[in-house]
Amino acid sequence: MRESRRIFLVCLLTFWGKCSASEDHQQITVKTGDDITLQCWGPSRGVIELLEWNKPDLKSQDYVYYYRDERLYENYQHPSFHGRAELRDPQMKDGDVSVILRNSSINDTGKYECYVGYGGRSELITTITLKVIDSGGEAGNTKNGGDKDGHVGLIPGLSVAGLLVVIAVAVVLVIFRKHSSIFQSPAEL
Template sequence: MSNVTLRWILFVCLLCSCWLIHSASAGRLYLTVEGKPGDNVTLQCQGTEEFTTLKWNKPDLKSEYYVYFISDKEVRKQYQHESFQDRVELKDPNMKNRDASVILKNININDAGTYECYVGEGGRFKLINRVTLTVHQPGDETESDGNNRGHVGLAVGLSVVGVILVAVGVVAFLIFRKRSTEQNSY
């Protein structure tokens, strides 16, 4: 294998690793949050572009009402499910840096489940992420402080980067070995 070929292989490996890292970071977030009854928890959501409408949904409610709904920077309580009345507020009321995170107050066992954050403009919505809330009973062995978050995209991205680094290492080893063999044959 010529030096030019080996350089092209290294170039392609580096290009692929950059693309995979970008793809993993651009993907949707799948977060987990844990707490116990009475805790306040933050459901994270970060918009990627400007939006005028925000809605937090809990699909297992099987209702036309939402956990939280804002349109034109105004909270629309008439669209809020009764079980979330007066318990949900924006983490940042000004939504600086497109922060659409909400604080769910005084959680209870019925709040456990998956929440979806959508942002939009002009009636079109985009799913930004899903947050799974687990509510532990006091004394439960898996009880935590309410801030335990998992990021599947990060785990996948790091795994992919690890595989790529191993591949680059193997290619580098082959290059080194080939050069050593060529120098010894002279």
């Protein structure tokens, strides 16, 4: 019995460690022309020595944003991001290494990765899947699966609300019946 508890705790701690160490993954949908904040939070402790924002599907080895030795290296930046990508907080206070991408275009659609380096090592912190749609289309938040205003939908919402009302009424009736003599027969009184 004691051995099975130990195995359970080891498995639980291992699972928790893997979950907490995994990178953040976000999905964003915007319209062309919008400014986008690609959010990433590095360690708040220590000095961030390296920051790489890349887009793996670029045909070159260039970056969206490349920071090292306390400065931006524009010569490592892909030409399509020149003058469009900047740090949200140039001092990177509290580990904020988010990048603002100005004037989005359809070509910005794709996967973005944020790598942060400190203490001689670099690690993937955040992965963002960005979808940029034509301004004539409708943008929405792909995280919640809703329409452009974030609404889930009237029919499913009403169905859930109706089900909750039925459950609440049933619970009230059970409690009322249990605590009330109105439903008792004359023989039970």
